[in-house]
Amino acid sequence: MATTKTADTALVEHPIVRVVACGSVDDGKSTLIGRLLAETESVPDDILDYARNTRRSGSTIPQGEVDYSMLTDGLEAEHEQGITIDVAYRHLYLPSGRRAIIADAPGHEQYTRNMAVAASTADIAILLVDATRGIRPQTHRHLTVCALMGVRTVIVAINKMDAVDFKHVAFEDFAGGVRSAAARFDLEDVVVVPVSALTGDNVIERSTQMPWYHGPTVLESLMQWLPARAEDHDAIPFRLPVQYIVRADNFRGYAGTVVAGSVHPGDKVVVNAKGATTTVERVLVGGQDVKEATSDDAVVLTLETETDVTRGDLIVAPAEGLAEDQYPRPATAFAADLVWTGEEELRHGRSYLLLAGSLAVPAVVTAIRNRRDVVSGEEMAARTLKMNDIGLVEISTDTPVPLDPYQLSRDTGGFLLVERVSRDTVAAGLVRHALRRAHNVVPHTFTVDREARATLKNQRPRVLWLTGLPGAGKSTIADALEGTLHGMGLHTYVLDGDGVRTGLNKDLGFTPEDRAENVRRVAETAKLMADAGLIVIVSLVSPFRGDRRAAKGLFADGDFLEVWVDTPADVVVERDPKGLYAKAKAGTLPNMTGVGQGYEPPEHPDVTVNGAGEVADAVAQLLDALQVAH
Amino acid sequence: MSPASQTSVEAAVAPDAVLDALEAEAIHIFRETAGAFRRPVMLYSIGKDSTVLLHLAVKAFAPGKVPFPILHIDTTWKFREMIEFRDRTARELGVDLLVHTNQEGVKEGVTPFTHGTHEYTRIMKTVALREALDEGGYDAAFGGARRDEERSRAKERVFSLREPGHRWEPRKQRPEFWRTANTQLSEGQTMRVFPMSNWTELDVWRYIQRENLEVVPLYFAKERPVVERDGQLIMIDDDRYPLKDGEKPEMRNVRFRTLGCYPLTAAVESTADTMDDLLAEMLVDRRSERSGRLIDGEGGGSMESKKTEGYF
Structure with a gap:
């Protein structure tokens, strides 16, 4: 029996x-x-x-x-x-x-x-x-x-x-x-x-x-x-890729399908296998509280502490007592097998979108180790992979991602590569192992630090992030503000949206993903400049809240001021300094913010300036926010 | 394995376990779509599959609200009981119901009798659907289609890509690995999403029974006025149906396995007026449900050709 x-x-x-x-x-x-x-x-x-x-x-x-x-x-x-x-x-x-x-x-x-x-x-x-x-x-x-x-x-x-x-x-x-x-x-x-x-x-x-x-x-x-x-079932402990945030009155829950292990109220968990441990408060299936959920159950979790969890995050069991490969420490480089499915062959060094569960992150194939002959099993040198080829590659992601070895979990060890223009799935990837854990890259601590540089400049480095519709007046305000600060002997730099798109970000388009990447790179650049001691004024449409939130997350409290240049839509269309609204109206600019794509105004901006008003008033407001005498 | 041990294994697999797994899979698909797309909408056709689909949507986002509207394409030829049921359901569940009719078609007097079933379906269903999706700017639309429904559906993706103009191109469909969906769209593309791809008709009814869901009463047998044409029983739901000389509706005990436009939906003789009877009947009568749909019969790949035009 x-x-x-x-x-x-x-x-x-x-x-x-x-x-x-x-x-x-x-x-x-x-x-x-x-x-x-x-x-x-x-x-x-x-x-x-x-x-x-x-x-x-x-x-x-x-x-x-x-x-x-x-x-x-x-x-x-x-x-x-x-x-x-x-x-x-x-x-x-x-x-x-x-x-x-x-x-x-x-x-x-x-x-x-x-x-x-x-x-x-x-x-x-x-x-x-x-x-x-x-x-x-x-x-x-x-x-x-x-x-x-x-x-x-x-x-x-x-x-x-x-x-x-x-x-x-x-x-x-x-x-x-x-x-x-x-x-x-x-x-x-x-x-x-x-x-x-x-x-x-x-x-x-x-x-x-x-x-x-x-x-x-x-x-x-x-x-x-x-x-x-x-x-096999217990090869790795609890994993929940977060698909959706469920909101209701006094309720914020993280929805997803359990892809490994089990979860119970009271369990300790870690978001993205980094940072602090938090505790599962409730586990819901179909809106009903349950005592346990296991692999393949579609659940909603609530956490005891207020944690900033978003779609694409991975909630996992803590590292204690686990083998190294059972805890998906975020990494930026992986060895992976690829099954190439695209009509176009693999382009070395091209940026693809890597999709794993609900996560999407830009990624580049940095090396092709071999192509496998599927009949003889022989591994051969290869410069590229064509449709129906299988090969072993090294792939690196723009941000650290928590992935498992595929043999331990198909769901968190498998990924897709998507071509950024056609949006076709060009490859299925199977992680063998992480090559470079984020925690292996320990930044060298330099003697001259941010504070030292700031002291020499006699100023507090900060980032003023001006967001608003195209034509809202961001660049005009940024220009006037920088002029005033410069006149006061302060060290500044303006990072302008159009400027970065002709250089640093000229490989990016205007889809939501590319906009996200645009914002990310500008934010990282602003961070370097603030580190160098500068007051950085960013002038960027940056239409999506999530992207701006991510940018703000790079800075210490108070070092990043989100400034909403609030200008009514009719004023903006009337101004149309670059003729963009006219083009969008004619249908030749499909992803134009405010026309083809939505603009998500800040919910809690640090400063709101009236873009339809006097520029001098806006500058005065921003000088106050920077707490510099004027 | 000996026959004895097979029997004991048999007892272990409750149909409920299969339903639980199908439910979880559908909820996963709902959440992925709601998370990844800007403006999803759910196609709601009032039938049993839509009833299950809507229930799954409610479960997927509980205790929150269903974060997208539901859309009914009204050809103006639906059974009256369907429309009553639709409005009541939307009210009771508190979901945002949108109804769209191809007004151009109504103006031109397009009916199943004047334009033939294929043309009527194209104008009042396919074109109407495309209009409604375009007007709403929806980038993803849920449907209740199942792979067991029809032969060409067996190859349908869960995430089915539509090219600009809602065209379905079988050769451009994306490979679906694991549970990871490529929800990325290029300019003009949209997605049709089928959370119930892996359900069978029997699963649908068992689930309706288990979850105690209300369905349109037309699914249960009752005396209804019907005429018999070409071996098909058509219920005369109003006086718009052009009867032939000598044709007179007679009261017969019938029910429907699928619901659509009443002149195009054949009834079956039945005495099944409870859920248990209905399930029992289904286990005996093993014809596919679409055998009662008059629009599917034209040519071997009729569903496929409709889909390339933009039909669900």
């Missing part, structure tokens, strides 16, 4: 098992899946009728009998070509009550990326080998991709046994070959089943044609599946 108990627990924890089916139409994959669907009563009767009465050209199945391959046919384009070009998802009701979702992946070489997609969520792979043809290069390719994407259980179906007279000898040859191939990939659980999808032998029922085989059928293998390593 002990084993049954284990099975029960696994089934409750894995009510849905995800399967990737690999192999080509020639291997009889459609027929195998179709038969599994039909014989578990997972397809409606009218669809079965369709498969009885519709024939693809070249089909040898007599009319009136079910052509199982028709059950899994999808798009018209595929009908024409007679091949499967995209991943299709099918639902299989297993007799145990468990649900199987089969990702039907295309078999041809040019679709390695689609296979990787299907394998990325799979617990099990069903891999077809044609008994009349034996192990082929694609068998190795499928094993490579499955192993890479973290599929640990493989059911190898040696299909078309009917065509080799159900001979034991034929089967043993292939089974041995498959096993030795699988051994190369650290695949722990490999079942080899002799089947005939066409006649149904060993698909659902045990075959009477192959009395020499004593193992499970394909269906039985699916039903019996347990995680290859029971401890």
